[in-house]
Amino acid sequence: MHILLRGREIDNIDQLEVYEKHGGFAGLKKSLAMTAAEVIDEMKASGLRGRGGAGFPTGVKWSFIPQHEPLKYVTVNADESETGTFKDREIMEKNPYQLIEGSLICAYAIQAKAVYIYLRGEFWDIGAQLDDCIEQLRQKGYVGENIMGSGYDCEVYTHLGAGAYICGEESALLNSLEGYLGQPRVRPPFPAQKGGGLYKEATVVNNVETLANCPFIMREGAEAFKAIGTEQSAGNKVYCVSGHVKKPGNYELPMNTTFRELLYDQAGGPLYDDRAFKAMLPSGGSGPIVPLTDDVLDTPMSYEHCANIGTIIGSASIIVMDESVDMTWVASKVTKFFEHESCGKCTPCREGTYWLDKVIDRILDGRGTPDDVKRIADVAENMQGTTLCALGDFAANPIIHTIKHFPDDFAQHVGAASAGGD
Amino acid sequence: MAIIGNPKYQDRIQHHLAKYETKRSAVMPLLYLVQEEYGWVNQQGIEEVAGILDLDPTQVKSIAGFYTMYSEKPKGKYWLQVCTDLPCALRGADEFHAWLKDELGVEEGGTTDDGLFTVEHVMCLAACDKAPMLQCNFHYVENLGQEKMRDLLAQWREEAAQPAKG
Ligand SMILES: Cc1cc2nc3c(=O)[nH]c(=O)nc-3n(C[C@H](O)[C@H](O)[C@H](O)COP(=O)(O)O)c2cc1C
Numbered sequence: 001m002h003i004l005l006r007g008r009e010i011d012n013i014d015q016l017e018v019y020e021k022h023g024g025f026a027g028l029k030k031s032l033a034m035t036a037a038e039v040i041d042e043m044k045a046s047g048l049r050g051r052g053g054a055g056f057p058t059g060v061k062w063s064f065i066p067q068h069e070p071l072k073y074v075t076v077n078a079d080e081s082e083t084g085t086f087k088d089r090e091i092m093e094k095n096p097y098q099l100i101e102g103s104l105i106c107a108y109a110i111q112a113k114a115v116y117i118y119l120r121g122e123f124w125d126i127g128a129q130l131d132d133c134i135e136q137l138r139q140k141g142y143v144g145e146n147i148m149g150s151g152y153d154c155e156v157y158t159h160l161g162a163g164a165y166i167c168g169e170e171s172a173l174l175n176s177l178e179g180y181l182g183q184p185r186v187r188p189p190f191p192a193q194k195g196g197g198l199y200k201e202a203t204v205v206n207n208v209e210t211l212a213n214c215p216f217i218m219r220e221g222a223e224a225f226k227a228i229g230t231e232q233s234a235g236n237k238v239y240c241v242s243g244h245v246k247k248p249g250n251y252e253l254p255m256n257t258t259f260r261e262l263l264y265d266q267a268g269g270p271l272y273d274d275r276a277f278k279a280m281l282p283s284g285g286s287g288p289i290v291p292l293t294d295d296v297l298d299t300p301m302s303y304e305h306c307a308n309i310g311t312i313i314g315s316a317s318i319i320v321m322d323e324s325v326d327m328t329w330v331a332s333k334v335t336k337f338f339e340h341e342s343c344g345k346c347t348p349c350r351e352g353t354y355w356l357d358k359v360i361d362r363i364l365d366g367r368g369t370p371d372d373v374k375r376i377a378d379v380a381e382n383m384q385g386t387t388l389c390a391l392g393d394f395a396a397n398p399i400i401h402t403i404k405h406f407p408d409d410f411a412q413h414v415g416a417a418s419a420g421g422d
Numbered sequence: 423m424a425i426i427g428n429p430k431y432q433d434r435i436q437h438h439l440a441k442y443e444t445k446r447s448a449v450m451p452l453l454y455l456v457q458e459e460y461g462w463v464n465q466q467g468i469e470e471v472a473g474i475l476d477l478d479p480t481q482v483k484s485i486a487g488f489y490t491m492y493s494e495k496p497k498g499k500y501w502l503q504v505c506t507d508l509p510c511a512l513r514g515a516d517e518f519h520a521w522l523k524d525e526l527g528v529e530e531g532g533t534t535d536d537g538l539f540t541v542e543h544v545m546c547l548a549a550c551d552k553a554p555m556l557q558c559n560f561h562y563v564e565n566l567g568q569e570k571m572r573d574l575l576a577q578w579r580e581e582a583a584q585p586a587k588g
């Protein structure tokens with residue numbers, strides 16, 4: 001059953017009448033008949049956790065908003081720029097009203113004045129599509145003044161970024177939306193606090209997929225949602241599968257599904273029949289790489305089970321690599337991404353990513369030494385925990401974990417028996 | 423022309439100014455209008471945006487420079503941004519990118535002599551299941567191969583040769 005990718009089951013659910021016919025806006029209607037605090041309690045009870053990467057409990061995040069503040073905002077994170085992630089795009093393209101309904105449920109729960117949907121600039125056409133949807137909703141009384149006759153007013157707007165991965169980081173996103181450079185802010189204050197959010201007002205920042213779950217939760221009840229998935233990972237998740245599988249794409253599955261079920265039963269197994277799987281990056285370029293062993297394949301794709309195998313599910317952008325892939329090349333690709341996307345504000349991240357890129361290039365060119373491999377591992381270790389935002393940590397992950405799991409892939413370039421490892 | 427006083431843009435400028443709590447927030451959407459009008463973000467456009475928003479032109483310029491989608495120099499009529507990030511590269515994107523540059527006779531970031539095509543490689547565009555892919559002037563073109571790409575290039579050349587419509 002799809003909760004999010006309902007466009008797969010219901011033709012034209014991207015049309016308002018069709019969306020309404022299939023339960024659309026029932027969740028908002030129910031919410032508007034409850035108090036804001038009751039909506040937050042329902043969200044807390046559902047166990048929904050943020051789908052943008054960190055997995056923070058959504059209802060708890062909403063409850064941090066100080067209710068007595070007169071001005072509050074919701075910002076939808078539709079920046080979707082993590083390497084290998086393409087789920088928010090399908091949700092917005094095929095089921096846009098559900099995202100907007102979810103955003104309005106959040107807005108009502110914190111009594112926000114407006115919702116801003118921050119889209120990566122490349123989602124130019126989706127921005128135009130959402131603008132049309134918002135206009136239709138305004139005409140039918142779902143957006144604007146006195147929403148569904150409830151007396152609650154809320155505006156919804158879109159805003160296009162312009163090509164900067166860092167703007168997916170919530171405080172950088174807020175700076176960008178305010179017309180400043182899209183660089184992270186020093187925290188505290190956090191976005192949910194007065195002084196830390198949009199225009200210095202308390203603000204909820206939630207990912208597209210997170211919010212798209214809310215209409216189901218409010219319509220069917222928290223228990224129905226909590227019944228899906230695992231103890232600590234309720235609900236379905238959209239898993240983006242890319243790389244060496246037969247059928248790359250989005251797969252919406254309960255969070256107790258194993259990697260084996262996803263990669264073999266759903267995605268069709270290895271792209272080339274004569275090549276075995278070697279490794280995967282379960283959370284795009286940012287999370288630790290893991291070898292695709294039987295133990296890993298039999299792990300459920302939940303927050304807690306992924307932690308047990310030394311990685312994270314994060315945004316669930318699962319990049320699969322077969323045995324033909326050289327992990328030094330993977331480390332290089334991912335490092336080039338972070339070198340390009342570092343916003344330059346802190347030295348360890350700016351200089352570290354630049355330096356890592358140069359040395360890995362040297363290693364790949366056959367001009368590196370075993371010491372170079374040790375050195376990049378050290379540089380990466382030193383970047384962790386020393387930067388203003390998590391990008392610095394993300395950039396260190398591919399180096400640390402490719403060297404740890406695949407020392408021979410590095411050794412072959414530097415003429416050493418083994419480059420280190422455990 | 424300019425964006426200020428140009429009837430083509432007035433509604434959109436007003437829409438963006440009304441959308442936010444502060445004028446400054448409209449800097450990004452207005453820079454897109456500049457790019458639409460001039461084909462790139464030039465000094466005149468920067469000064470117009472600064473004028474509308476009561477900002478210093480150097481502030482606007484630094485915003486424009488921070489983001490990769492604002493072009494700081496003129497591009498070809500078709501700005502082709504090929505994704506060569508890891509997932510696409512696992513499915514042939516590096517080879518496709520090299521082939522495309524070769525086919526058009528340009529270097530990375532270069533524009534063809536006829537001013538039609540600029541080729542650049544970019545990071546993940548959220549289309550990894552449809553590799554190789556690119557964006558042409560920010561619209562998705564996916565599941566590419568050499569044959570399909572040749573057809574598209576021919577189509578765009580033909581389109582460019584038509585006299586501009588009304
Ligand atoms: C460098 C960086 C990039 C990020 N990119 C995104 C992104 O593209 N989309 C997203 O939803 N969250 C992204 N995040 C996470 C956000 O900061 C934030 O945690 C998230 O939007 C919260 O929403 P959620 O609780 O619904 O997950 C990023 C974080 C970092 C550090």
Ligand code: SF4
Binds near residue numbers: 183184342346349387
């Ligand atoms: S860690 Fe990197 S991306 Fe994050 S603020 Fe520092 S320099 Fe910018």
Ligand code: FES
Binds near residue numbers: 083506508511548549
């Ligand atoms: S890697 Fe090319 S679109 Fe994601």
